[in-house]
Amino acid sequence: MGEELYSIGKVEEICKITKKALRYYDKMGILSPDKVADESGYRYYSKKNLLSVPVIKYYKQSGFKLEEMRSFLKGTTYEFVDKSFRNKIDELKELEREINLKIRSIKDWHDLIIEAQMVLENNICDVTIKYIDNRNLIFLDQDFKYDYMDSIINIEFNNYIDRIDNAITGPVIIRFPSFEDKINGKCTRVTIMQETILRCREEECIQFGGWIAASCYHIGTHETIDETYKKIKEWTKKHGYICSDESYERYVTDYWTTKNTDKFVTEIFIKISRKNK
Template sequence: MRTPLNDTKLYTVGEVAKLCNISKKTLRFYDQLGLISPDYVSPENNYRYYSEKTLSSISIVKYYKQMGFKLSEMQGLIGKPSYFYHESNFVAKINELTAEQKKIQNELIQLHDWQRLLQEARMISTQYSDTISVKCLQEQTYCSLDQAFSYDYRESILNIPWTNYLQSKKQEITGPVVLKFNSYLDKYHGVSEQATIIQKPVSCEHPIPNALTFGGFFVSAYHLGPMETLNEEYPKVEQWAADNGYTCGPECYERYVIDYWSTTNPDQFITEILIPITKKCATK
C-alpha cells in the first residue's frame, strides 16, 4: 500500500507478521507498549500499516530479547541517537545477568550436593551399612555456630536459629548438616549439652561466619535407622579402632546423610559417625 501522504510503501499487520515471523498478537502488543507503533492508521477502517524502516526495528527487538532484555526494558531504546545510551543499558544488563549467573551456579552446587547425598545413601543402604573404615577427608572451611544440645535431633537439624544466623550473615550453605561434639564419650553416654553445627559454604564471596576447619583422618561408621539409636555404634567404632591400633577422639562428628530434610521415616535415616584417629606408637 502507498499512502497519499508521502508515497511510502506500507505493509499491513498480516504482511508484517509473515515477513518478520511474528504473530499479529505480538505486533499489537509491541504497539501497546509503545515499542513499535504503526506509521499510518487508516481513518476509514482503523487498519494499521508499517513502513520498511519500522519493520527493520523488529530485528532489533528480537536481538535485544536474545541478549536477555525484557520488552519493558526496551522502551525508549529503539531510535536513540546516541550509542552512549545503549552502552549504559548494556552495562546494567551485564551486571544483572552476572548476578543471575552466580545465583544459578550456587543453586546448581546445592542441587548436585544433595543429589550426591542421595546417591551415597543408596550405596550405603544396599552395600556398606556395616562397614567401619578409616576415611581421609580433605580439610575445608565450614560455617559454624555453637549451640545447646538436648538430643532432640530434629530441632538440631531443622535448625531455625542456624538458618536465621546464616541469613543475617548473607551466607548460603550446601551439603549435609554436621554436628561436632567436643567429647565422643560424652555423646556416647548421653550427657552432651553442647554441640557445634557446621555446614559447607556455597562460595567464599562473603566472609565465612565462625569459620571452622573440618578434615583429616577419621574412623567412619554408618548408622541406619532412628537417630535415637545412634549411640549403639560408638562402642563398635571404639573397639574397631582399638583392635586396629588407633586412638580415638577426643571429639566426634555426626554427619546426617539422610535426615528430616529428606524423609519423614526415621527407619530410612542414615548418619555417618566420624571420630578423629591417630595411630598408636609402637612400644619396644
Template sequence: MKYKERYFIGEMSKLCNISKKALRYYDQINLIPSQRHDYNNYRYYTRESLLSVPVIKYYKQMGFTLEEMKEFIEGSAQHVFKSIQHSFRSKIRELEKEQERIRRKYVSVKDWYELVREAEMVIDNNINEVSIKYIESSDLLFQDQLFELDLQWSIINLEFTQHVEDMNNEITGPVIINFSSRKNRVEGEDQKIKMLQKTVIPCSEEYKYEFGGDMMVSCYHLGDHKNINKTYLKMERWAANNGYLLGEESFERYVTDYWTTNNSAKFVTEVLIKCSRHGDPET
C-alpha cells in the same frame, strides 16, 4: 528469499514469528510503526519495519524493556552513546546479581541431590561397615552450642538458622555436628557441640572451622538415631582390632535426616572419628 516493499500484518506476523496482538501493541507504542493504505486504511509494514524486528528480538534477549528498546532505536537522547552505555552497565549489574542468585540456588539443589543419591546407594547396598579414609579439608561455618540430647532440635536448628541469617549468608550440604566427647555421645549425656555446615558465600575467618584434612574412621549408621551408640561401639572395636587410636571427639554427618524425610528408616548418618596408629603422635 525475495522481500517485498509492503507487508500486511498477517504476512508480517508469519515472517517474523510475532503474534498479531504483539505487532498491534508495538505499533501503538511506535516501536514498530505501521503505515495505512490511502484507499482502504489497511495496516501494512515496510521493509524498514521488517528490519527492526531482529534488533528488537536481540534487545529482548538481553532483557531490556520495550521503553528502553524504543529509546535505543530512536536515538533521541542528547548523548546517545553515553545513554546506551549507562543502560547497558545497569543491565550488566542486574544480570550479575541474577547470576549470583541462580548460582546459590544451583549449589543448594545440587548438594542436596548428591546427598539423596548417596543415601540411596548406602541403603540399597546396606553399607554399614567400618572403614578408614582421608577426609578432604573444607571450611565450614560453625557455632558453639550445648547438646541436650534432642537431635532433631539440633539438626533443624533455629539458633544456627538465625546465626546464618545474621551474617546474610545461606547454607548448603549436610548438617555436621562435632561432639566434643564421643564417650558422652555413646553414654547419652549433655555436652558441648559445634554446629557445622557449608555456606554458599565464604564466611569470615572468625566464623570458619576447618573440617577434615585428616585420616578418619568412618561408618554409616542406617535408620533411627536412637541406637547410634551401637555404631560407635562397633567403630571402637574395629579400631582396637586394627591397631588404631581414636580421638576424643566425633563428627556426625547427616546425609538424610529430618530435613529430607520424617521416615527414620531412611535416615543415613556418617559417623567420623579422627584416628592414628598406635605409636603415632596422639590424635
C-alpha cells in the same frame, strides 16, 4: 508508487512473531504499524518498520524489558545507551551470581541424595578408615538437648547465616566434644558446621578434616545411632587403633530430605591413631 505495506499476518509469517506480540508492541509504543485501515482496523507495516523486529528480538535476548527498549528504538544519545548497557551488565551479573548459587545448592543436595541411595541399596554399614580432607566450615556453638531435628534444621544457625550475608550448602555436620558423653546422654554442647558457598571471614570459620578417621554409615533413625558408635569402638579396638574423644556426625539425608526416618543416612567420623607397640 508508494512503499509496499505488509499486513499483520504477513509480518507474522516473515518475522516469525505472533500477531498478539505485534499488537502488544504497538500498545507499548515499541513498534507501531505504518497504517491502520479506517473501516477494518487492519494493521499494515512497511519494510523499514519490519527491520525493527530483529533489533527488538536482540534486545529481548540481551535481557532488556520492553520499557527499556523504547528509548533505544526511538533514538537516543550514545551516552544514554552506554549507561543503560552498563547497568544491564551489572544487573545480569547479579542474576548470574544468584543462579549459580542456586545451581550449586541443588547440585550438592542432589549429590547427597545419590550418596544415600547407594548406601541404602548396598547396605553399606561397615567400618572403614578414611582420610578426611582439610577444609574450613562455617560454625556455631550451641546447646544440645538430643533433639536431632531441632539441631539439624536449625533456626538459630540459619539466622546466623543470614546475618553474615552468606549461603550454606552440603550436609550439616555436628561435632561432639566427647562421643562417650554423647552416647551416655551427657552431652550438653555441640558445634554445628556446614560449607558456605560464599567466602567467609577467618573468624567465622572452623577447620574440619586433615586427619584419619574411623568412618561408618548409620542407616535409620538417629535414636539408634549409639549402635553404630559401639560398632566403631569394637572395630578400632580389634584393629589396634585409639579413638580420640571427639566425634562428628555428617547428615547425608535427614529431615531436610525425607520424613521417613528409616531412610536416614548419617556418616560418623571418629579421629583415630595407632596404638604404640
